[in-house]
Amino acid sequence: xxxxxxxxxxxxxxxAIRNVSFEIGKGEIVGFLGPNGAGKSTAMKILTCYMPPxxxxxxxxxxxxxxxxxxxxxxxxxxxxNVPLYNDLTVRRFLRFAAASKGVEGKRIHAETGxxxxxxxxxxxxxxxxxNLSKGYRQRVGLAQALLNDPDVLILDEPTIxxxxxxxIEMRRLIKDLGGNRTILLSSHILPxxxxxxxxxxxxxxxxxxxxxxxxxxxxxLQKTAKIILEVxxxxxxxxxxxxxxxxxxxxxxxxxxxxxxxxxxxxxxDMRPRIASMAVEKGCGLLELRMMQLSLEDIxxxxxxxxxxxxxxxx
Amino acid sequence: MRGFWAVxxxxxxxxxxxxxxxxxxxxxxxxxxxxxxxxxxxxMLISFQVAQHMELAKGINMLxxxxxxxxxxxxxxxxxxxxxxxxxxxxxxxxSGTMELLFTYPITDAAVLAGKFAACLSAFAVLVAGxxxxxxxxxxxxxxxxxxxxxxxxxxxxxxCAFLSMGTFTSTLTRNQIxxxxxxxxxxxxxxxxxxxxxxxGQGAGSVLEYLSLSKHFENLxxxxxxxxxxxxxxxxxxxxxxxxLRQISSYRWRG
Numbered sequence: 008x009x010x011x012x013x014x015x016x017x018x019x020x021x022x023a024i025r026n027v028s029f030e031i032g033k034g035e036i037v038g039f040l041g042p043n044g045a046g047k048s049t050a051m052k053i054l055t056c057y058m059p060p061x062x063x064x065x066x067x068x069x070x071x072x073x074x075x076x077x078x079x080x081x082x083x084x085x086x087x088x089n090v091p092l093y094n095d096l097t098v099r100r101f102l103r104f105a106a107a108s109k110g111v112e113g114k115r116i117h118a119e120t121g122x123x124x125x126x127x128x129x130x131x132x133x134x135x136x137x138x139n140l141s142k143g144y145r146q147r148v149g150l151a152q153a154l155l156n157d158p159d160v161l162i163l164d165e166p167t168i169x170x171x172x173x174x175x176i177e178m179r180r181l182i183k184d185l186g187g188n189r190t191i192l193l194s195s196h197i198l199p200x201x202x203x204x205x206x207x208x209x210x211x212x213x214x215x216x217x218x219x220x221x222x223x224x225x226x227x228x229l230q231k232t233a234k235i236i237l238e239v240x241x242x243x244x245x246x247x248x249x250x251x252x253x254x255x256x257x258x259x260x261x262x263x264x265x266x267x268x269x270x271x272x273x274x275x276x277x278d279m280r281p282r283i284a285s286m287a288v289e290k291g292c293g294l295l296e297l298r299m300m301q302l303s304l305e306d307i308x309x310x311x312x313x314x315x316x317x318x319x320x321x322x323x
Numbered sequence: 324m325r326g327f328w329a330v331x332x333x334x335x336x337x338x339x340x341x342x343x344x345x346x347x348x349x350x351x352x353x354x355x356x357x358x359x360x361x362x363x364x365x366x367m368l369i370s371f372q373v374a375q376h377m378e379l380a381k382g383i384n385m386l387x388x389x390x391x392x393x394x395x396x397x398x399x400x401x402x403x404x405x406x407x408x409x410x411x412x413x414x415x416x417x418x419s420g421t422m423e424l425l426f427t428y429p430i431t432d433a434a435v436l437a438g439k440f441a442a443c444l445s446a447f448a449v450l451v452a453g454x455x456x457x458x459x460x461x462x463x464x465x466x467x468x469x470x471x472x473x474x475x476x477x478x479x480x481x482x483x484c485a486f487l488s489m490g491t492f493t494s495t496l497t498r499n500q501i502x503x504x505x506x507x508x509x510x511x512x513x514x515x516x517x518x519x520x521x522x523x524x525g526q527g528a529g530s531v532l533e534y535l536s537l538s539k540h541f542e543n544l545x546x547x548x549x550x551x552x553x554x555x556x557x558x559x560x561x562x563x564x565x566x567x568x569l570r571q572i573s574s575y576r577w578r579g
Contacts, residue, residue, distance in 0.1 A: 052423070085424075108326050
């Protein structure tokens with residue numbers, strides 16, 4: 008549905024994105040993840056035909072962004088960052104304007120604005136002036152205008168930024184409901200959000216794509232060793248040595264001196280927990296805790312965006 | 324031109340909802356009413372003087388004198404208020420970021436511009452129409468010369484069109500409405516009086532500068548002399564600045 012090939016954008020001498028290529032299939036929900044200033048918004052602005060790229064090509068539904076700009080804009084619903092809206096119009100009037108601009112026929116405008124107003128829960132505020140709305144409702148109005156004329160592709164730039172926790176949950180639910188046959192590209196710097204909403208994540212840093220995969224795959228790929236946490240009562244050195252000698256165990260380290268809590272690094276391909284458990288029992292220790300330590304998306308993100316030399320090996 | 328009506332209606336609504344329009348309208352009508360009275364009393368004085376010398380009266384058309392002086396006064400007031408009507412067109416969209424919304428809707432830049440400009444022109448026409456009742460009253464009492472009045476107002480609309488196109492262009496240069504208005508006002512003022520440079524600019528350059536003057540072409544039209552060159556001048560002037568506006572917008576897109 009969306010294909011980008013070598014997109015590059017320079018603002019004067021400053022490169023915002025360099026050689027960004029990706030593909031998004033029909034019906035996918037994809038997250039753009041990156042720190043502030045990584046180039047997420049720039050990539051989105053190019054895809055929505057707001058600005059042309061310095062070089063590179065992009066296609067939406069087979070149409071080129073440079074040649075068929077108007078046709079593409081017809082297919083895309085876009086929620087820009089910071090949700091710019093006409094503050095002196097009422098919600099309904101603004102949505103009517105947006106609907107007419109998007110080519111909704113005169114007869115259908117009333118029904119169409121009504122549909123998005125109820126889809127975004129704006130019934131009570133439909134006749135208020137946009138400038139007087141709270142941040143959460145502004146965000147909903149922004150989403151409502153993106154949904155007008157039922158676009159195939161939704162591009163949402165930071166849809167939950169600046170919302171309070173309940174609003175964030177509602178917004179996420181709303182976005183989740185919108186999926187299905189729509190293709191959604193959303194950007195965020197909040198990792199759990201992307202992990203929850205998206206089937207695939209594109210991590211972008213300093214204008215370049217550093218990783219593309221599903222949140223689960225990213226996690227497992229970057230984990231060179233599986234880490235297991237073990238806590239036992241009555242541990243002694245023989246237990247540590249016995250575990251170290253197990254096939255597949257790389258390293259055993261004590262979390263802090265004086266406690267019997269260990270982090271055991273093992274080969275990620277086999278689950279070592281049963282053997283460690285039986286070993287502990289064999290040595291006469293009481294097993295208090297034994298669990299796999301999950302690498303969160305946050306850890307991966309930090310590994311990718313901070314230039315840690317250890318990470319470079321993991322990427323390749 | 325899909326999207327033209329949508330933009331036109333939105334702009335017109337925005338215009339009539341903003342306090343700027345009402346303040347401008349109030350000041351415009353106040354000033355034009357003031358000049359209306361002033362000119363009317365002057366014309367009356369002249370006509371009394373002329374009435375005592377019947378041989379002079381033959382060569383003077385009082386209504387023409389009135390319409391011409393009134394129009395030339397109004398045109399100066401219009402020069403002051405036109406930048407205030409256009410200053411928000413693009414500057415406000417850029418400041419609030421709504422340009423990003425507008426530019427990603429499936430409307431061409433030309434349709435957006437046409438909608439915005441037409442809305443401004445309509446608001447301007449409403450303002451100017453506010454001066455009609457007085458002029459009509461004078462015309463009814465004196466010898467009704469509707470052609471002359473229609474010609475005067477036509478000229479005013481043409482000049483307004485030129486002023487508004489300049490204002491629309493300067494509105495794309497900045498995010499700040501006041502700066503847009505000031506630049507537009509300064510340029511218009513220079514172009515209004517540029518014909519006066521003839522005395523020191525020399526014959527060749529002087530006549531070119533005089534041709535570029537916004538006021539020279541207005542004088543003929545407001546007298547009721549319709550010359551296609553004068554009409555064309557205003558139309559080409561407007562088209563030129565609207566074209567520059569479109570160029571400026573696409574350059575804005577490239578720069579991001």
